[in-house]
Amino acid sequence: MKFCIMKLLIIFILTLPLTAAPDFYVNQAATGNNDGSSWENAFTTLTDALSQAISSQGGTEIWVASGTYYPDEGQSSSNNDEFSEFPLQSNTTLLGGFIGNETSANERNPIIHPTILSGDLEQNDLDPNSNDLPENLTHIQGTNSRTLISIGSGAENIHLDGFFLTSARTNLALFRASATVTNCHILGGFKAGISLTNSSTLNISNSTITHCASRGIFVATESVFNADCVTMSDTENPIISSSSDATVNLTRTCFKRINIAPNGLPSAIALFSNASLNIRSSLFLETPDQSSPAPVIRMDTDKPCLISNTTFYGHDRTAIANTHSTPGTLTITNTIIWDTNDFSPQVSHPSPTISHTLIENENLPGLNNLDGTLSTPNQIFTDPTNNDFRLHPDSPALDAGSNTFVTEHLDLAKKLRISGTVDLGAFEGSFTASSLPSLTIQNLGSSILLTLSPPPTSNLILEESINLHAWASRLAITPNQSIYSIPIENSSPRFFRLSTP
Ligand SMILES: [Ca+2]
Ligand SMILES: [Ca+2]
Numbered sequence: 001m002k003f004c005i006m007k008l009l010i011i012f013i014l015t016l017p018l019t020a021a022p023d024f025y026v027n028q029a030a031t032g033n034n035d036g037s038s039w040e041n042a043f044t045t046l047t048d049a050l051s052q053a054i055s056s057q058g059g060t061e062i063w064v065a066s067g068t069y070y071p072d073e074g075q076s077s078s079n080n081d082e083f084s085e086f087p088l089q090s091n092t093t094l095l096g097g098f099i100g101n102e103t104s105a106n107e108r109n110p111i112i113h114p115t116i117l118s119g120d121l122e123q124n125d126l127d128p129n130s131n132d133l134p135e136n137l138t139h140i141q142g143t144n145s146r147t148l149i150s151i152g153s154g155a156e157n158i159h160l161d162g163f164f165l166t167s168a169r170t171n172l173a174l175f176r177a178s179a180t181v182t183n184c185h186i187l188g189g190f191k192a193g194i195s196l197t198n199s200s201t202l203n204i205s206n207s208t209i210t211h212c213a214s215r216g217i218f219v220a221t222e223s224v225f226n227a228d229c230v231t232m233s234d235t236e237n238p239i240i241s242s243s244s245d246a247t248v249n250l251t252r253t254c255f256k257r258i259n260i261a262p263n264g265l266p267s268a269i270a271l272f273s274n275a276s277l278n279i280r281s282s283l284f285l286e287t288p289d290q291s292s293p294a295p296v297i298r299m300d301t302d303k304p305c306l307i308s309n310t311t312f313y314g315h316d317r318t319a320i321a322n323t324h325s326t327p328g329t330l331t332i333t334n335t336i337i338w339d340t341n342d343f344s345p346q347v348s349h350p351s352p353t354i355s356h357t358l359i360e361n362e363n364l365p366g367l368n369n370l371d372g373t374l375s376t377p378n379q380i381f382t383d384p385t386n387n388d389f390r391l392h393p394d395s396p397a398l399d400a401g402s403n404t405f406v407t408e409h410l411d412l413a414k415k416l417r418i419s420g421t422v423d424l425g426a427f428e429g430s431f432t433a434s435s436l437p438s439l440t441i442q443n444l445g446s447s448i449l450l451t452l453s454p455p456p457t458s459n460l461i462l463e464e465s466i467n468l469h470a471w472a473s474r475l476a477i478t479p480n481q482s483i484y485s486i487p488i489e490n491s492s493p494r495f496f497r498l499s500t501p
């Protein structure tokens, strides 16, 4: 009985909404007492709120209204000091995305009301579309912050939710610390998006990492990077570890356009010095041409690597390689590797275990692998040209996997992972695309031009996603109209697809 009451209590606590009121409010537009006690009297800088935070149990929750905040602002800050940063201590919860009148955290919308933490201290970065965010790294100008958010020795129980973190050398740095990041967009890190060192742990979900140079995520010295529903795009080295015993666990993670500049190590994931890797229901898309193509996933490790239900598409290079003298086990299952420009082999390892997998132009023996010499891309995927990697109704990958390896409940689209027998690749189930016109997408900077060919003959829906996981209706497509223009509100990566109403 005691156990049941405890269980009910735990369920009750877990289903409570987010805290009714925070300890401090921040709104750069507030004109009240600047003491953080209400939206009206909100602190106008985040640094002033953080200087009041306590690290003891119970901690501090801070709500931050939409606007742009710099770490060199506030009473104890030094203007344009490149070492200024937002330091977070234990038991801190930061929530962004408010208009500045909400009474519940559930009312906020971080995309419509962006809360931007920016390292552009001198406020001189190029910003042709006036959104306080860089659309590429050439927009970064002058002396920006070295570190935007720093979480130092021993800090834990830190939660960051609903922010844009941008324009610092490193946007988020953990040193012997742990944190949870949700609903954040990390961009314009001109050295790194995120850096984890000295046994740090980061759990990140429903977030994007884009336009970072040198490294998107740097995972060093026994640190752990756990990502779920994270999209990494236009970033030079999305995940890299050069120090010992890092752990990288990726579920429902999407890599798109892997390199922005051909220097450093041009791989989506480069893990060295005994790192281990686990990838599930993820998608790796196109790596622009390199003079010396490195594998999409490049490892030099004696630790195990598991890749399950993952789709690789559009790279003219080896997909996965481990060059260690005594390489760890490599297990690949329920996976599709396609549009490889005939680059062979796709897996480089002395004794990989590959099962229930489809690789272009390869017909691997045994273990229920599919014959990759028989199909064409349009027989496998719905619309690969427009990044729609749901399976075609005729796809040999449908129901061709093994449920044995599946641990995730949902696929990349957050639909049920196993329908009957699990399918190969990142998405479960098929989508009938034969009646849809083809969609051409032109990014014009502040707007996107969509062209449908041939003109649609029935009502359709244009769906939009900033991360390939969560899709929302953006536009009703009517019969016979073939050209549409839609504005872009911020610089997050955007994906579009057509669906039937
Ligand atoms: Ca600047
Ligand atoms: Ca300044």
Ligand SMILES: [Ca+2]
Pocket (backbone or CB within 6 Å): 126, 127, 128, 129, 130, 131, 132, 133, 134, 135, 491
């Ligand atoms: Ca901009």
Ligand SMILES: [Ca+2]
Pocket (backbone or CB within 6 Å): 398, 399, 418, 419, 420, 421, 422, 423, 428, 429
């Ligand atoms: Ca299935």
